[in-house]
Amino acid sequence: MESFLGIDEAAKRTGLTAHTLRYYERIRLIAPVPRAPGGQRRYAASDIAWIEFLLRLRTTNMPIGKMLAFAELRSAGDSTVPERRRMLETHLADVLAEIEAMRQAAQALEAKITHYRTLEQSLALHPTIDEGANDERTLSTRVGKITGNRRRGR
Template identity: 55%
Template sequence: MEASLTIAEVAQRTGLTAHTLRYYERIGLIAAVPRAPGGQRRYASADMDWLAFLLRLRETGMPIQGMLAFAGLRSQGDASAAERCKMLEQHLAEVQARAEALQQSMQALALKIAHYRAIESRAKKRPSLSGTAPEGKTSNDEHTSKPEPQRRQPALRARTGQTAGNRR
């Protein structure tokens, strides 16, 4: 890697905007970036490593306040290693819980997809005269369809508004 990168180069490599990089510096998420003689920010390799770690924290759902707390501890050096470790262990546990929940959701989706493919396969094997499923249904999905409620329609008398059970 080059000795230093401009903000535009860092933005291109990280996917962050120049505005976001300046914001991160302003709020203290990244240390003040050294400047070239013309005042242009020049990011070093260590800055890129820290940004890569911040992006990992962001990707895993750590809120910016959590990242700021971690950055504050980091600025204290080795004295805060135990606190940083505990913070990352807690965050990892949260990420693992979310990953497990996503895994369960993915399995449910895969089962539903397999169910619909089985319906499609059965429908292709038996020819249909009308091209629709029986009883006007769009599928035989017993997992999501509900039986039609029995409707009792009263026998109406023409123009009188009387029903069969309401005769005089």
């Protein structure tokens, strides 16, 4: 016999609030949840699995409008499988492009961190040169003085 979760248990399991679960049901992102005789929602394992998939889509920054379109196609049945697959393929391409952009941004951050470590090491070797200054332009000038590469006007 399948066990069902009340809204509080479903919220705890999914990490969403009860309010968000009711909102998702109201806007038809999730199908109407069956109710117990007293009117309490009863979430089946399949409901939880669908909500967990929606959370993955949300994690990948899929707009709620696209999530709604996907949910509509899903509720329309198996005839929409090719369209759902294409939709996910397009979204995956967007996600992979965003991952690549983030990878490039991370590389730029790593390069800047390396730059600052080099500055710190140079300053530690020559601590008496202009110790009061601390902005990046002054630090670059200080390193230039130390290494003989003066930059003017930066």
